[in-house]
Amino acid sequence: MRRLKLSLTWIFFLFFIIAGCTTTTPTAKLHHTIKNTEQKPQLKQIVLLPVDIDIYELSMGGVKEEVPEWSSKVEENIHQALLFSNEGKCSGTVHKAVSTSDLTSEEREILEEHLALFSSVSATAIWTTSSFNKPWNFKQDHFDYTIGDGLRFLKTKYDIDAGLIIIGEETVSTAGRQAAAAFGAVLFGIYIPIGNAVLIGGLVDFETGNLLWMDYRSGGAGINLRELDTCKDFVEKLVEGYPIGLIEATSDQ
Amino acid sequence: MSFRRIALILPVFLAACQTGSVEHLESPTDVQSITGEEYRLWHAASEFDEKLVRGHYLYEDAELKRYVQSVMDKLYPEYKGVIHVGIINSPDLNAFALPNGSIYINTGMLSRLENEAQMATVLAHEGVHFVNKHSFQQRRSLKQTSAFSLGIGMITGIPALGSILTISSIYGYSKDLEREADKEGFRRLEKAGYDVSQSPITFQYLLTDVETLDIKQPYFFSSHPRLEERIESFSNLAAKADSQTGSSYEAEFQAETSNLKLELLNDYLEIGQYKSVLLILKEESARKRYPPQANYYLGEAYRLRDDEGDVKKSVDAYLVSIAAVPDFSPPYRAMGIHYMKHNEPDKAISYFTKYLELSPHASDIGYIKNYISKSQSMRGK
Numbered sequence: 001m002r003r004l005k006l007s008l009t010w011i012f013f014l015f016f017i018i019a020g021c022t023t024t025t026p027t028a029k030l031h032h033t034i035k036n037t038e039q040k041p042q043l044k045q046i047v048l049l050p051v052d053i054d055i056y057e058l059s060m061g062g063v064k065e066e067v068p069e070w071s072s073k074v075e076e077n078i079h080q081a082l083l084f085s086n087e088g089k090c091s092g093t094v095h096k097a098v099s100t101s102d103l104t105s106e107e108r109e110i111l112e113e114h115l116a117l118f119s120s121v122s123a124t125a126i127w128t129t130s131s132f133n134k135p136w137n138f139k140q141d142h143f144d145y146t147i148g149d150g151l152r153f154l155k156t157k158y159d160i161d162a163g164l165i166i167i168g169e170e171t172v173s174t175a176g177r178q179a180a181a182a183f184g185a186v187l188f189g190i191y192i193p194i195g196n197a198v199l200i201g202g203l204v205d206f207e208t209g210n211l212l213w214m215d216y217r218s219g220g221a222g223i224n225l226r227e228l229d230t231c232k233d234f235v236e237k238l239v240e241g242y243p244i245g246l247i248e249a250t251s252d253q
Numbered sequence: 254m255s256f257r258r259i260a261l262i263l264p265v266f267l268a269a270c271q272t273g274s275v276e277h278l279e280s281p282t283d284v285q286s287i288t289g290e291e292y293r294l295w296h297a298a299s300e301f302d303e304k305l306v307r308g309h310y311l312y313e314d315a316e317l318k319r320y321v322q323s324v325m326d327k328l329y330p331e332y333k334g335v336i337h338v339g340i341i342n343s344p345d346l347n348a349f350a351l352p353n354g355s356i357y358i359n360t361g362m363l364s365r366l367e368n369e370a371q372m373a374t375v376l377a378h379e380g381v382h383f384v385n386k387h388s389f390q391q392r393r394s395l396k397q398t399s400a401f402s403l404g405i406g407m408i409t410g411i412p413a414l415g416s417i418l419t420i421s422s423i424y425g426y427s428k429d430l431e432r433e434a435d436k437e438g439f440r441r442l443e444k445a446g447y448d449v450s451q452s453p454i455t456f457q458y459l460l461t462d463v464e465t466l467d468i469k470q471p472y473f474f475s476s477h478p479r480l481e482e483r484i485e486s487f488s489n490l491a492a493k494a495d496s497q498t499g500s501s502y503e504a505e506f507q508a509e510t511s512n513l514k515l516e517l518l519n520d521y522l523e524i525g526q527y528k529s530v531l532l533i534l535k536e537e538s539a540r541k542r543y544p545p546q547a548n549y550y551l552g553e554a555y556r557l558r559d560d561e562g563d564v565k566k567s568v569d570a571y572l573v574s575i576a577a578v579p580d581f582s583p584p585y586r587a588m589g590i591h592y593m594k595h596n597e598p599d600k601a602i603s604y605f606t607k608y609l610e611l612s613p614h615a616s617d618i619g620y621i622k623n624y625i626s627k628s629q630s631m632r633g634k
Contacts, residue, residue: 061399063392068296112307176400 028215028241029129029143031205043161046203047098047154048082049115051075054169055225058195060176070172070226077231078166082239089236092244094164102158110150114204117147118165118211122200125214148209155206162206166238168199170225195221199238213243275393277385281335284354291352291389298353298388305339305357312342312360312513320509321358321376324369328377328441329384336380344520344529346459346474350379352388362474363510364517365462365533367542369502370442370451374487375474377438377445385437387430394427428482435486439494448499453487456480465532503542511544518543518550522557530554545577549584556587567591582611589624598628 055070085091100108125145128136154160173181173194184190196218203213217238225231278284287295305311312318318340326333336354341347344361351357356379358372366372382388426434442449460480462468474480521529534540534551552570555563568591571584589604605625609618 059396059400061396063396063399065290065293065392066297067293180400 027126027129027217028213029125029140029145029211030241030243031210031212032142032144033210034212034243043205045160046094046162046164047096047160048079048094049098049111049163049165049204050100051078052115052119052167053078053199053225056169056171058171058173058177060174060180062177064171067172074170074225074231077225077228078235080228081232081235082164082166085232088232089239089242090232093239093242098154098160098163107153110153114147114151114209115165115167118202118204119167119200121145121147121211122167122202122214122216125211126200126216143211143214145211145214146209147204147211149207151204151206151209160206162212163204165202165204166199166235168197170197170223171195172224173221193221197223197225197234199234201238201242203242213241215239215241275386275390278383281332284335290392291386294389294392295353298351298355301351302339302353302355305341310341310343312340314340314513317363317509317513320505321363321372324373325356325376325380327445328373329380332380332384336383338376344517344524344526346462346468348375348379348474350382350388352383352386354383356380356383360513360517360520362459364514365459366455366506367458367501367503368451369506370447370449370500371455371458372506373442373445373447374438374452374455377441378434378483379438380441381434381437382426382430385430385433387426387434390430391426431479431482432486435483436490439487439490443494443499446499448501449491449494450499451501453484453491456483456487460484462529462532466526466528507542514543515546515550518547522550522553525557527554527557531558546574546581548574548577549581549587552584552587564591580611582608582615585611586617586621589621593624593628593631596631598631601625601628 053071053074054066055074056064057067057070058064079097081090082094083097098111100111103111122145125139125143127133128139129143131137151163154163177192178194181192181194184192198216198218200216201214202211204210205212215238217234219234223230223234225234318338321340322338325336325338329336332354336356339355339357340363341357341359343359344364345359346362346365348358348362349356356376358375358379362375363372366375439449439452442452459474460477463477463480518530518533521527530550531554534543534547534554540547540551548570552567552574555567555570568588571587571591574581574584575588585604585608589601589608592598592601592604602625605621605628609615609621612618615621
């Protein structure tokens with residue numbers, strides 16, 4: 001499965017909104033149809049779609065480059081957290097990971113396009129539902145974002161109801177930059193950003209394309225997603241508001 | 254500024270000055286041992302390749318691609334299978350090399366060149382950037398420059414100064430690396446049997462375009478000072494060349510790029526760049542390198558420019574196209590519109606009818622039928 005990237009513009013945008021702040025306030029969004037008791041989706045099978053995480057190293061002067069082996073490691077950690085946890089918030093969020101080798105090349109391409117679409121839609125959704133964005137705050141109560149029904153083939157052909165999407169990135173500073181940041185702060189009172197991490201998660205109903213749930217978490221420098229336990233904790237925070245009880249309840253009906 | 258502060262900031266400068274030499278590729282198999290920092294650059298380059306494919310930025314003409322690749326393979330035979338050439342569908346004057354051996358040339362650049370030797374000049378130059386790992390050297394240099402800039406910014410208290418130092422090294426490689434690419438690319442041209450006298454002409458040709466059309470894009474091959482450097486560099490190399498013989502393969506190049514040339518003329522008109530079309534086609538010697546249908550596009554360019562006398566020039570050009578290629582339909586439509594505007598409905602209907610006969614499935618068939626109705630109603634008025 002080819003790797004996807006969050007649009008650079010949206011990443012900077014997200015960092016602008018949440019840079020330096022570790023989010024603790026409730027940010028989870030539920031699709032308005034879930035709140036409507038008559039329209040709740042019936043979800044039996046939920047898969048983890050291909051995780052797309054980019055880990056960058058930031059040089060002393062601010063040159064940013066992706067470290068592919070770190071990115072792979074973090075994606076593996078997220079898989080571990082979501083697929084092999086027997087307890088905690090991550091447990092039961094998904095039934096299995098999607099097997100892209102079972103898809104045709106055309107289906108893989110459609111899936112990749114929709115994952116890319118999610119990165120744009122989620123960035124917009126975060127923007128409109130931010131507390132400072134007053135004109136769009138009605139979206140908080142009437143959350144109706146969708147990535148379209150292009151993934152319906154996953155339901156009709158493979159009998160999968162919904163998919164969990166996780167995207168994000170982390171920026172890690174070199175030791176030189178961290179030292180420069182310390183010098184800058186102590187000697188000159190200058191702030192030099194040294195890194196942060198952000199994960200965005202979304203649960204997509206394949207029948208409609210609706211984002212049934214969406215949330216994000218961010219953290220400042222010092223979070224190391226390459227460490228499994230740290231990554232698990234971060235993912236647990238991300239899925240705090242995941243509608244797991246609701247979905248299990250409907251699948252039992 | 255106290256000496257204590259400077260002494261404390263000194264490690265920042267020392268870190269910025271750390272250098273390590275970058276080994277050129279000695280053989281194609283060296284690419285298999287890429288690791289660390291260099292691997293990251295390759296990875297980023299591969300992702301860029303994917304983006305170009307998935308974004309449908311590439312010009313899909315298998316035969317043209319095969320031809321351009323064959324020229325690259327002639328220049329770098331030992332890197333056959335390692336250096337891959339792609340053609341980007343863009344009218345801009347641009348060609349670039351990625352650190353993973355992907356080399357791209359724009360359709361705009363290809364359509365401007367006169368022969369294979371000129372194309373080989375550009376490809377040979379870009380190939381050196383890959384073989385000599387100039388991207389990696391530039392990345393290292395950028396990291397050092399930006400680190401140095403950070404230190405400068407801290408001391409002077411003017412962060413903007415630091416960022417200006419960084420940005421000034423971004424467009425194109427350093428002068429030294431570009432001259433290295435010229436020199437080693439030139440050797441490749443000689444060895445492959447190309448007419449090396451074409452190498453400075455390549456850039457003179459591009460410079461004429463840049464100046465005449467007042468092109469201000471930030472690409473290397475659209476940069477006035479960069480092109481002047483190339484002309485000087487290649488002129489010096491050509492003057493010292495052992496042999497002035499060699500082939501330019503003009504006929505082969507014209508045959509392979511004739512369809513592309515017409516498409517680019519159409520693209521230029523669609524984005525309103527009629528000046529480009531006039532620049533390319535105004536000289537008869539240049540028009541000879543284009544298929545005769547190009548006269549239609551020349552006619553369109555005159556029509557869009559609409560200076561005094563351009564109406565006659567446009568009609569003359571359309572008629573040349575019709576005489577040379579009677580079953581090429583667009584000039585018939587153009588003539589029909591001309592006569593409709595000049596209140597000659599019979600002639601307009603005649604040309605529109607011929608257009609529909611030649612292009613019965615044209616996408617603008619509805620419009621043309623409407624014009625015919627309009628012209629019929631103009632009869633007798």
